[in-house]
Amino acid sequence: MYIDTLFSIFALIAIAGSLGLVLFRHPMQSALCLAVTMISLAGIYALLSAKLIFLLQLIVYAGAVMAMIVFIIMFLNLREKDLPEERERFTYLIGGAVLLIPVAWFMIKVMKSIPGVKNSIVGNGFGSIKELGQVLFTNWLVPFEIISLLLLVTLVGAVVLAGIRRESND
Amino acid sequence: MHDLVSFLPLVITCTGALLLMLYAVCPKAEQEKASLMSMGFFAVAFFAQLLVVCTVSRPLFPETFNGMLGVSGFTNAACLIVYACGFFTTLSSHTYFRENHFATVEFYSLLLFSAVGMVLLSMARELITAFIALEIMSLAIYVLVGFNRASSRSTEAIFKYLILGAFSGAFFCMGTAMIYGAAGSTRFDSIAEWLAFNPATTPLMLGGAFFLLITIFFKISAFPFHAWVLDVYDGSSNPITGFMATALKTAVFAMIANFLALSGNLHDSWITGLFWIAVFTMFGGNLIAIGQDNVKRMIAASGIVHSGYLLIALVAINSEYFSGAVIAYYLAAYSVATLGMFAALSWLGGEGEKRVTFDDFKGLAKRQPLAAATIAVFLLSMAGIPPTAGFMGKFYIITSAISAGQIALGVLGIISSIISMWYYLRLIVSMYFHDAEEDFIVDGSSLASISTVALAVAVFAIGLFPLVL
Known part of the structure; x- marks a missing residue:
């Protein structure tokens, strides 16, 4: 029972984080929202008994990749005046959302067709480093x-693309 | 032993890519030498691929690879096309970079890496392997598109292609997850087994295949996802545009044909969808191509139209005895003509690609009769005039559509090919029936000129070659 509740909480946080990622204006705020999504995804992996994936998600994605992204944004030192003016962004957002309605409707139909399976604890070794490695x-x-x-x-x-290029030989 | 021989060309290409990558750090590395080396690797891989005899589809190293890679006659043909495209692209690059100085040794290494990705993609018999192969190919191509860092058009092209490509790649993952949810496996043989007992219209399977097709349609620039193609083709250097238009399309078509041919069940459920996509791709591409003044953009738009013809062939494939011969033949015919066009453009384009519009080629026939004649051959082949390869390719596609009961599609294909003559003949008219305004002084002994002539001969050779694949 409480697994379902936990799943709903993690899922909602993940969706809220990704909405924030799209809607915030400053890249730093977006990056932090992305971190929130990554961490709640790790929670969902843990609920699925995927121990190694849970660890990797936290260490690599929420840790290393996010730190990298935050560092890059800090290096760029963006201020309010550097950000592009996006006057019509909400028009685009709404337009995009309208276009996605048929796809979303289709997805909901697909999801509804998945037969419900009762949760059960899988075998002891499932998701561990040894089993996964094998x-x-x-x-x-x-x-x-x-x-x-x-x-x-x-x-x-x-x-x-980014490195120093030697002068052409000829 | 058989498996080793089938796998050898891939190993050669991969070794070539790695060696060139290592050569790039050597302080005396020269890009001209690197281009000769990669020519060698492509040629050796091509001839090694010719040794592979394969009549039935079979998995490669079934114990070690667990059935994730496989070869068939169709895969062999696709690999041959990819290696040949790589070879001729290197020839044109060699000439192109004499006048445009932005190549480094890594250029050729990435070219070989992308060929590795393409070959893996056409051999893939499992969706995750296919996805990784697709990304190896795409990432290498992204970098090749943006290789000229000094050009803002090239930067725009890589930016658009990278963002849209990454976005469309995500759909492939989503589709794979949904197919796994339905069939319980991502391996083609297991999916086929599952499809034998379950309808392909199961919502999860339908949704999964839908998302996979979105990615595929993006990569082959089919109708609703074709908008990027003009800017990206226009922004990248001539040899790379040719490589993208031919080898990449070949590999992606090989993968999707292998997937759709899994079971008649799956294929039938997509016939109507593919029908409309094919029609819109052909006519949409034609409309865009008619409006172009730039030769490169015209060829890019005509590439959309050719994807439409290939989609006709996809509609008409038969999973009972799938050989893919029609698709492979058309891909070969199309690749030869398109590569030839870009080899000619690399040869004549001049410094900074200064000759690009239809008007720039006015009177070419008076100054450079050989070049004008070869370009005319390529254009006639693309338009589908006998006795060129393009005509035979279209003939096979349309007859296969009609014998599969898709008469409407066959007729629409013929109409589209008549419309397409408008923009192909326009360039011929401008080359032959106008007076020359400039001298078209080019280096006559360049490798691109050799490759142009060789490809023009190949157009006729393939056209006279009966369908024996």
């Missing part, structure tokens, strides 16, 4: 290996 390195070897290529491409790309 699945990851046996069944899911290919995605795990090609993720390394993805990170490499990102790294090279970041150097190319």
Whole structure:
């Protein structure tokens, strides 16, 4: 019973955080809202007995990634006058929301079709580092290996786009 | 052993990408050498791919990879197209960067990395693997689009493409989650098993496939998601635009054709949707293309139209004996003509891509008869005039649509291809029936000119090549 209540609380906080992310004007406020969403998502993972994902969500996303984002915003040192004037932003927001109504309606229909399953506590090892590691390195070897290529491409790309370029050789 | 041979071209490309990445930090690295090296890697990978003989679809290393990658005749053809596109793109880049000095060694490394992503995407038999492959490909392409940091158009292009691409990528994840919720697996074979006993119109499955298709339609610039394509193609350098228009489209089409061919059940539930998307893509693309004055933007818009023809082929595929031959053939025909156009543009474009509009090519036939003739061949192939490859490709697509009972779609395809002659012939008219206003002095011995001529020959070769895939 109280699992459902906890889920509702986390879900509501997550939605409130993402609304704040979109609606606040200053990037720093938006970033803090994003942190709130990340933490409440970690709560939902914990409810699903996904222990390792819960930890990673807190350490990597709510911790490292958010710290990085906040640092970047601080480096940029944005003031009120640096922010672009968005006079018609609410018109765009409402327009976008209207366009999304059919999609949302469709999503609600899909969600309603999911059969209700009673919550039950899954096995002891579920979601632990050992169990997850075993699945990851046996069944899911290919995605795990090609993720390394993805990170490499990102790294090279970041150097190319932001790094110092040597003068052309000719 | 078979698996190793099938996997070898991918290993070669990947090794090439890594070696070039390491070469880039070497203090004496030169981008000309790097371009020759990547040409070599693409060529070796292409010939290694030719060795792969594969008639039936089978998983690659089933024990180790757990059925997440697979090969089939169609996948082989798609990989061949990707490697060939990579090879010819490197040839044009070699020439292009003689006059536009912003390339570094990393450019070629990223080109190879994106080819790795494309090949993985066409081999993927599992949705998460497909997503990661899609992102490897897209991230490398984003960087290649924004490579010229000094140009504001290029920066605008990468910004638009990156934001919209990341947004559309999120739909793929959402769709994967929903399909997992329905079928209990993200592997294609398990999904096919599930679909054999359950209707594909189960809300979760329908929703999942819907979100996957949103991402795919974005990547191939099909109708409601085509708005980015003009600015992005226009903002990136000529060789990269050619690579994006051909290799990327090939890989994405290979993936979605593999997915839709999973079961007749799934395919049937999307026929009506695909029908309308194909029609709107063809005619919307034609309308946009007619209004363009810039050759690059015209080719970009005509790329939308060609996606429409390929969607016709998707409507007509048959999951009972899916070979994808029609799609692969059309992709090859389209890739040859488009790559040829961009090779010619890289050859003639000049410094800072100064020759871009229809008027800039006035009288080209009088000064550079060979270049004008090859461009005319590519345009005629895209318009679908016999005996070029484009004609045969369109012929196969329309006959396959008619034999699948989609007569209306076949007729609309013919009408669209007649409309498209308007803007293809306009460039030919401007090249042949006007007096030259400038001398078109270009370096005649460049590699792009060789690749242009080779591709023009390929247009006829593929056109005369019977459908044996």
